[in-house]
Amino acid sequence: MELILASGECNAEDEIICVPERVNELFENPFLGGVNRTMVLAVLAALIVIGLLYFGIVRHKKRLVPSKFGAAVEALVTFVRDEIAIGIIGPQHGLKYFPWLLSIFLVILVSNLFEVAPFINFPVSSRMWVVPATLSILTWFIFVISGFKEQGFSYLKDIAWPPGVPVALKPLVGIIELVSTFLVRPFSLAVRLFANLVAGHVMLTLLLVSGWVFLSGQGGLAKIPIGLGWLVVGLAIYAFEIIVAILQAYIFTLLSAVYVQTAVHPEH
Amino acid sequence: MNLFTTLILAAEDGEHADETSGIDLLLPRDVNEIIVGVIAFVIVFGFIWKVASPALNEMLENRQKRIKDDLEAAQAEKAEAAALKEDYAAQLSGAREEATRIVEEARQAGESARADIVSRAEGEAEAIKTRANQELESEKERAMTAMRGEVAGLSLDVAEKIVGQNLDRSGQQALVDQFIDELGGSEG
Numbered sequence: 001m002e003l004i005l006a007s008g009e010c011n012a013e014d015e016i017i018c019v020p021e022r023v024n025e026l027f028e029n030p031f032l033g034g035v036n037r038t039m040v041l042a043v044l045a046a047l048i049v050i051g052l053l054y055f056g057i058v059r060h061k062k063r064l065v066p067s068k069f070g071a072a073v074e075a076l077v078t079f080v081r082d083e084i085a086i087g088i089i090g091p092q093h094g095l096k097y098f099p100w101l102l103s104i105f106l107v108i109l110v111s112n113l114f115e116v117a118p119f120i121n122f123p124v125s126s127r128m129w130v131v132p133a134t135l136s137i138l139t140w141f142i143f144v145i146s147g148f149k150e151q152g153f154s155y156l157k158d159i160a161w162p163p164g165v166p167v168a169l170k171p172l173v174g175i176i177e178l179v180s181t182f183l184v185r186p187f188s189l190a191v192r193l194f195a196n197l198v199a200g201h202v203m204l205t206l207l208l209v210s211g212w213v214f215l216s217g218q219g220g221l222a223k224i225p226i227g228l229g230w231l232v233v234g235l236a237i238y239a240f241e242i243i244v245a246i247l248q249a250y251i252f253t254l255l256s257a258v259y260v261q262t263a264v265h266p267e268h
Numbered sequence: 269m270n271l272f273t274t275l276i277l278a279a280e281d282g283e284h285a286d287e288t289s290g291i292d293l294l295l296p297r298d299v300n301e302i303i304v305g306v307i308a309f310v311i312v313f314g315f316i317w318k319v320a321s322p323a324l325n326e327m328l329e330n331r332q333k334r335i336k337d338d339l340e341a342a343q344a345e346k347a348e349a350a351a352l353k354e355d356y357a358a359q360l361s362g363a364r365e366e367a368t369r370i371v372e373e374a375r376q377a378g379e380s381a382r383a384d385i386v387s388r389a390e391g392e393a394e395a396i397k398t399r400a401n402q403e404l405e406s407e408k409e410r411a412m413t414a415m416r417g418e419v420a421g422l423s424l425d426v427a428e429k430i431v432g433q434n435l436d437r438s439g440q441q442a443l444v445d446q447f448i449d450e451l452g453g454s455e456g
Contacts, residue, residue, distance in 0.1 A: 134305035
């Protein structure tokens with residue numbers, strides 16, 4: 001551990017891993033002063049999303065038979081449209097929210113997949129602000145505004161004074177519902193995504209660096225199997241993280257759709 | 269690794285106060301990233317809202333329309349083909365009936381022609397037979413008459429020679445006629 005934790009001057013012969021003097025170097029961009037690596041990756045994610053849609057759909061909208069790439073993008077997009085937008089919110093309101101749901105799904109998906117993308121290996125979603133917090137706050141605004149727009153004041157009333165609950169319990173349930181809907185929802189949405197991606201990122205880093213340290217460091221041959229073991233576990237987690245990245249994007253989008261659904265359809 | 273160990277270090281050790289460390293790495297105090305996140309998201313959203321979503325709808329509608337048109341055209345063609353087939357079948361069965369009718373007619377015509385020919389032939393044969401009979405009869409009559417004269421002459425000649433005297437010719441003739449009549453009567 002001493003070797004790994006060494007800071008200051010880095011001697012490649014003595015030390016296996018050189019730790020930067022300031023940890024912020026990891027997040028900073030050497031070319032643009034105020035713009036850090038997260039911001040660059042966020043913009044890159046946006047560009048990738050736009051590129052996917054442009055080359056997959058917009059450019060070939062006249063073609064009746066899609067190319068292979070176009071068919072793949074189309075499958076992704078129509079999945080969000082049919083399964084999430086129309087499937088959850090319903091055919092009446094679903095299509096209205098489709099552009100927003102597709103945007104959050106693709107932005108989160110690409111941001112998450114940066115975790116396992118070679119040479120990037122950094123999920124933008126593991127920094128709280130740029131993706132998880134931003135998108136949960138936007139989701140919060142969207143479902144709250146939709147609720148008031150569709151149901152008027154009774155949206156708030158039905159949450160604070162829920163129908164179908166014994167009168168004695170109404171104040172208690174009302175407070176719980178108010179807190180859960182307006183405070184816990186955006187918070188849990190953001191933390192779920194953020195924590196999953198941080199955990200995955202830290203786990204991948206630990207396992208793969210351990211593998212590297214054991215395989216390349218000084219010492220006898222005995223440490224080679226240990227290093228290989230860490231590497232194998234790390235690669236297994238790598239595959240698992242791909243699933244997590246896709247799953248978390250899906251869950252975020254699905255829950256956003258559910259929140260909107262409960263806002264536009266009064267519960268009976 | 270770097271991040272993680274530094275996290276642990278920073279949590280234990282507050283030496284680097286000027287550096288971002290601890291939970292601040294994950295929840296940076298500097299929230300400028302929100303601005304970038306919002307801008308990037310708004311650009312993506314605007315693109316999807318104004319460009320990609322209409323393009324997707326257009327594409328799906330075109331495809332839907334094309335498939336619907338193709339299916340409808342196929343349906344129409346199928347119905348047309350069925351009608352045509354029915355038409356042909358009707359024509360074919362009509363033709364078969366017609367052929368049967370023609371054969372039947374021909375058979376009946378042949379039959380009646382045969383009967384006609386046979387009956388006509390029978391009539392003709394009857395007529396020929398009748399005529400032949402008549403001719404025969406008249407021939408016989410004529411031969412009989414001629415023979416009667418001849419026989420009478422011969423008889424007279426014979427009788428003259430036998431008797432040696434000339435009998436009164438008319439008296440003789442009457443005698444002979446009477447003889448022959450008696451002869452014919454006995455025959456007949």
